[in-house]
Amino acid sequence: MRVLALDSALATASVAVLQEEEVLTEQIVPPSGNGHAATLPPLLERVLDEVGAGEIHLIGVTVGPGRFTGIRAGLALAYGLGEALGCPVMGVSVAEALAEELARGARPLVGRELWVAIDSYRGHVFLERPGKRESVALEQLAEPAGPVAIAGDAAIAVAARLAARGADVMLTDLRAPKARFVASVAARRSRGELPPLAAEPLYLDPPATRAPASPPRPAPVA
Amino acid sequence: MHFHYLPRAEGPVLGIETSCDETAAAVLDSAGKVLAEAVLSQLAEHAPHGGVVPEIAARAHLHHLPELVKRVMGEAGLRFGDLAGVAATSGPGLIGGLIVGSSFAKGIALAQKKPFVAINHLEAHALSPRLPGLFPEEVPFPYLLMLLSGGHCQCVAVLGVGNYRRLGGTLDDAVGEAFDKVAKLLGLPWPGGPYLERLAASGDPFAFPLPRPLLGRPGCDFSFSGLKTAVAQLVASKPPGPLARSFAADVAASFQQAVAEVLADRAAHAMAAFRAYSPGACNLVMAGGVAANQTIRAAVAEQTKALGFGFFVPPPSLCTDNAVMVAWAGVERLRLGLSDGLDFSPRPRWPLEALSTSAESLPAP
Numbered sequence: 075m076r077v078l079a080l081d082s083a084l085a086t087a088s089v090a091v092l093q094e095e096e097v098l099t100e101q102i103v104p105p106s107g108n109g110h111a112a113t114l115p116p117l118l119e120r121v122l123d124e125v126g127a128g129e130i131h132l133i134g135v136t137v138g139p140g141r142f143t144g145i146r147a148g149l150a151l152a153y154g155l156g157e158a159l160g161c162p163v164m165g166v167s168v169a170e171a172l173a174e175e176l177a178r179g180a181r182p183l184v185g186r187e188l189w190v191a192i193d194s195y196r197g198h199v200f201l202e203r204p205g206k207r208e209s210v211a212l213e214q215l216a217e218p219a220g221p222v223a224i225a226g227d228a229a230i231a232v233a234a235r236l237a238a239r240g241a242d243v244m245l246t247d248l249r250a251p252k253a254r255f256v257a258s259v260a261a262r263r264s265r266g267e268l269p270p271l272a273a274e275p276l277y278l279d280p281p282a283t284r285a286p287a288s289p290p291r292p293a294p295v296a
Numbered sequence: 297m298h299f300h301y302l303p304r305a306e307g308p309v310l311g312i313e314t315s316c317d318e319t320a321a322a323v324l325d326s327a328g329k330v331l332a333e334a335v336l337s338q339l340a341e342h343a344p345h346g347g348v349v350p351e352i353a354a355r356a357h358l359h360h361l362p363e364l365v366k367r368v369m370g371e372a373g374l375r376f377g378d379l380a381g382v383a384a385t386s387g388p389g390l391i392g393g394l395i396v397g398s399s400f401a402k403g404i405a406l407a408q409k410k411p412f413v414a415i416n417h418l419e420a421h422a423l424s425p426r427l428p429g430l431f432p433e434e435v436p437f438p439y440l441l442m443l444l445s446g447g448h449c450q451c452v453a454v455l456g457v458g459n460y461r462r463l464g465g466t467l468d469d470a471v472g473e474a475f476d477k478v479a480k481l482l483g484l485p486w487p488g489g490p491y492l493e494r495l496a497a498s499g500d501p502f503a504f505p506l507p508r509p510l511l512g513r514p515g516c517d518f519s520f521s522g523l524k525t526a527v528a529q530l531v532a533s534k535p536p537g538p539l540a541r542s543f544a545a546d547v548a549a550s551f552q553q554a555v556a557e558v559l560a561d562r563a564a565h566a567m568a569a570f571r572a573y574s575p576g577a578c579n580l581v582m583a584g585g586v587a588a589n590q591t592i593r594a595a596v597a598e599q600t601k602a603l604g605f606g607f608f609v610p611p612p613s614l615c616t617d618n619a620v621m622v623a624w625a626g627v628e629r630l631r632l633g634l635s636d637g638l639d640f641s642p643r644p645r646w647p648l649e650a651l652s653t654s655a656e657s658l659p660a661p
Binding site: 112113114115119142147152155156275277282283284291292293296 | 345346349351352354355358359361362365366376391392395396397398399400401402403404405406407408409480481482483484485495531536537538539540541542543544545637638639640641642
């Protein structure tokens with residue numbers, strides 16, 4: 075099975091094509107002034123030219139937690155590709171992609187829970203840990219039940235907080251997902267090896283709204 | 297300014313509109329015939345907030361767009377491979393929605409190796425009167441466009457596809473925005489334009505002497521914030537709680553009358569400026585949601601008659617946000633061989649003049 079994967083949940087974006095266990099291609103876009111909506115599509119075009127658009131069986135895409143704008147750019151692109159290619163789109167969470175990378179790495183985690191912390195840029199972090207996804211202030215982080223490993227772009231701040239409280243914390247060097255691991259999680263999900271996850275953004279926060287300055291006047295009466 | 301119409305990419309065009317709070321998709325054939333269209337209003341989701349909330353809009357666009365596109369493609373009886381191109385509004389507007397619409401369009405375009413057309417929302421409005429079959433006779437270039445909506449308020453000389461001169465525009469609020477704000481002051485639901493018009497029907501348009509900003513001034517700029525403030529002061533003199541219906545109706549009618557007089561005056565100035573620039577020009581097109589207001593329409597129509605201009609108003613479904621006009625702008629651009637790169641970055645601000653292909657400057661009015 076050939077899987078196309080894209081990730082644009084955080085500052086760095088990437089695209090990859092995976093054929094079974096083999097990475098056919100992987101392209102990484104470093105953070106730039108142009109948003110993912112401008113940089114990702116031409117990259118995808120190059121990748122599809124390289125491997126052939128008709129050969130794709132499945133599309134994997136990160137659904138967050140992360141930056142809403144980037145997540146939507148990636149998902150909208152994936153939806154359009156999926157519709158036009160007639161292939162399914164699978165959602166992959168940032169923590170699933172990072173866990174996959176750890177599991178396949180030289181030093182897999184043993185006996186540690188993986189906590190993935192993403193900066194919300196709104197004064198708190200998105201925390202994804204086994205069985206739970208939440209938006210939480212640094213001051214209100216839960217107490218880990220046992221040893222933990224921390225990844226994600228807010229990993230340093232979260233690890234420091236937990237360590238200061240005396241928790242058994244290991245700081246990993248994983249800050250952002252890579253598309254090749256998004257692809258392998260998507261493939262596993264399509265084989266039913268992982269619980270289902272909708273290909274929709276994991277917002278974790280309600281939309282930012284502003285309350286009206288004064289209560290509205292009621293409708294006129296006769 | 298002449299274009300050679302070389303039919304490059306024959307075939308239907310898919311249009312996508314997500315620049316504000318309407319999710320819309322449409323498919324037109326290469327002659328401009330509407331094969332299928334759908335508009336999904338997010339009104340109910342924004343109404344509790346008394347206005348469009350950008351993040352709510354962006355979420356709703358992403359949630360609804362794929363199904364909507366599937367639906368219009370199904371109704372048109374087409375597969376994506378049958379398309380000549382995919383056109384999506386890519387500015388100006390709320391960036392969250394623009395990213396969703398343009399990214400989805402790019403996904404289809406690159407999967408099928410079809411051209412992607414980044415449509416300027418204002419250009420889509422500007423070209424909408426050219427949609428075949430809309431009026432008994434075709435509206436030829438050049439014509440004068442008055443675009444009057446909740447987000448836009450400007451007079452534009454439409455010289456050709458991609459060729460526009462802004463003659464004037466609002467210095468503060470858009471006219472539709474002023475309608476919505478005044479409606480809110482009166483206790484009417486959002487968006488208030490249509491409610492205000494209905495209430496005004498039972499009021500006295502000369503009950504209150506409201507200001508007519510910029511009336512009689514040279515040029516065709518607009519200003520509505522002072523008028524809105526005058527209404528706010530009028531209403532603030534009443535105690536909190538519901539207004540008496542007769543009072544509210546008089547305020548609504550007086551406000552509407554002031555706006556209509558100002559717009560008619562600005563239209564006259566715009567026609568004079570346009571005619572000085574383009575002597576043979578003789579048509580005015582009014583578009584945008586506010587064009588649906590009958591009092592305003594009548595006031596501007598009278599001016600066009602007095603100055604010997606033809607007066608065209610596209611039907612309401614084409615005046616408010618829709619994807620038919622986006623697909624049509626796509627058809628017009630593809631006919632000229634114009635399409636955009638997949639690296640096109642959606643633009644929250646994107647003035648019409650930035651599109652222009654030939655830079656003749658308009659003499660000062």
